[in-house]
Amino acid sequence: MSSEASTAQEALHKFLLIYRHLRQVARNVDEKGVRGRQLAVMQFLQEQGSATVSEIQNYMYISASSASTMISNLEDTGYVERTRSTDDNRVVLVELTPMGKEIAQSAAIDGIGLLRRRLPTLSEDRLQKINDALADIMTLMEVSEEE
Known part of the structure; x- marks a missing residue:
């Protein structure tokens, strides 16, 4: 086997290792009853305390409608709640509920x-x-x- 073919095989092997790892992470997250992206939002909120839909959208690299839908789903399951900012009533903040905090803290960040x-x-x-x-x-x- 040529050096180039060997290097190509090694690169593919590394890519497959990453792919398998991400699939295992997704399975571990699914066992907690949330999707990977939902957990990422919950861990972001755990770090930030609260965030606007726009901040979540930017963090997740998703559209505003996708962010809003995801937050609505998390709200329906009782993991987050929306509140008005005390500084500006027009601003809606998303915060973790106690149940959401428990999930975010229990899941490893990987x-x-x-x-x-x-x-x-x-x-x-x-x-x-x-x-x-x-x-x-x-x-x-x-x-x-x-x-």
Whole structure:
């Protein structure tokens, strides 16, 4: 096997390890009765205390309607509640309920949550290399930005 083929196999192996890890993380989250994205929102709220729908939307890289739907679902299950800001009555804040706090605290921060925390600690040069490699993988897999 050529050196290039060996390197390609190694890269694919690493990608599959990451993929399997993320699937296992998702299964662990599902056992708690919430979806991965919902848990990410709950852990974000755990760290922030409260946030607007717009802040959640920006953190999750999702549309406003997707963020609103997700928050409504979390509200329906009793994990979050919406309250008006005491500073500005027009602002609606999303906060964890005691049950939501329990779920957020009991779930390990891993997968994408861990990546969200650790990526900003890397140098700009290293981040650019990772970003370029991910862009190449997206191209190879024919993944579009809209998915």
